[in-house]
Amino acid sequence: MRIKLINPNTTQRMTAAMGQCARAVVASGTEVVAVSPTMGPPSIEGYYDEALATPGLLAEVEAGEREGFDGYVIACFGDPGLYAARELARGPVIGIAEAAMHAASVLAPGFSVVTTLSRTKAMAWHLAERYGMTRFCRNVRAIDVAVLELDEPGSAARRAIVEECRRALDEDGADAIVLGCAGMTSLCAQVEDALGVPVVDGVTAAVKWVEALVSLRLVTGKRGDFARPLTKRYDGEFARFSPTAAASVTETPPPVRPLRYG
Ligand code: 5HY
Numbered sequence: 013m014r015i016k017l018i019n020p021n022t023t024q025r026m027t028a029a030m031g032q033c034a035r036a037v038v039a040s041g042t043e044v045v046a047v048s049p050t051m052g053p054p055s056i057e058g059y060y061d062e063a064l065a066t067p068g069l070l071a072e073v074e075a076g077e078r079e080g081f082d083g084y085v086i087a088c089f090g091d092p093g094l095y096a097a098r099e100l101a102r103g104p105v106i107g108i109a110e111a112a113m114h115a116a117s118v119l120a121p122g123f124s125v126v127t128t129l130s131r132t133k134a135m136a137w138h139l140a141e142r143y144g145m146t147r148f149c150r151n152v153r154a155i156d157v158a159v160l161e162l163d164e165p166g167s168a169a170r171r172a173i174v175e176e177c178r179r180a181l182d183e184d185g186a187d188a189i190v191l192g193c194a195g196m197t198s199l200c201a202q203v204e205d206a207l208g209v210p211v212v213d214g215v216t217a218a219v220k221w222v223e224a225l226v227s228l229r230l231v232t233g234k235r236g237d238f239a240r241p242l243t244k245r246y247d248g249e250f251a252r253f254s255p256t257a258a259a260s261v262t263e264t265p266p267p268v269r270p271l272r273y274g
Contacts, residue, residue: 013226015219016076017046017085019194020065020092023054023160026195030087033197034219042223045081047072055159056088057129066093067253073097073105083222087194087215089127090135098238104225105232108214109139112190115217117148119210120187124180126173127192128162130154136192150184152192162195170199174206181209188212
């Protein structure tokens with residue numbers, strides 16, 4: 013199977029790191045292709061960044077449909093464009109916040125999220141509410157390190173994450189941690205070793221969830237909200253995003269056994 017992992021920001025080194033972490037956990041028969049849009053913000057640190065990252069993200073999903081990908085990961089903790097992506101995709105589309113929160117919710121009675129900037133904490137709470145995770149989410153904390161500083165040589169990010177996680181375990185009643193940024197994926201093992209509790213990275217959790225769903229031949233339901241967008245012509249610079257009936261698959265996808273349902 014082929015999974016497209018989309019980093020909605022345009023920072024290629026983050027994309028490469030995510031792809032490496034994802035490929036380390038998938039089964040031998042699963043190919044992970046990690047991409048970034050060619051347009052948009054280099055990092056997503058608020059609602060405006062997220063809004064302007066979404067068109068490029070959706071263009072990558074539509075391209076993935078033409079290329080015959082079986083499923084998608086939206087590799088940004090805000091899960092930008094998740095429901096719009098599900099309208100475009102035949103296969104499953106999973107956001108990393110969604111995956112990480114659900115995984116943590118079955119590993120511990122409660123988890124805390126540790127993310128980058130304080131200004132994005134409300135976004136994580138909104139996602140917890142949307143996903144029905146508020147009964148498990150004990151707190152959302154931030155280290156106030158910019159997304160693109162996480163992997164800088166000599167960055168204090170790892171220490172800051174571990175210290176904030178310790179406060180979460182001591183003060184929030186959390187028994188597990190959700191890493192609140194795709195840029196933290198490479199630090200997950202080190203943080204878990206330091207803490208001795210489950211630390212969930214959404215990038216790897218999401219790619220394994222997509223892999224599991226595709227292996228079960230489960231696809232996105234197209235009868236309701238996630239049906240293809242209605243065909244119409246968009247104006248101006250967005251004309252190229254005009255929804256069409258269906259993406260024409262230019263690469264013959266591997267034979268898929270009949271769907272389990274219509
Ligand atoms: C992310 N921003 O995962 C989010 C993190 C955040 O560029 N990739 C980004 O702080 O929301």
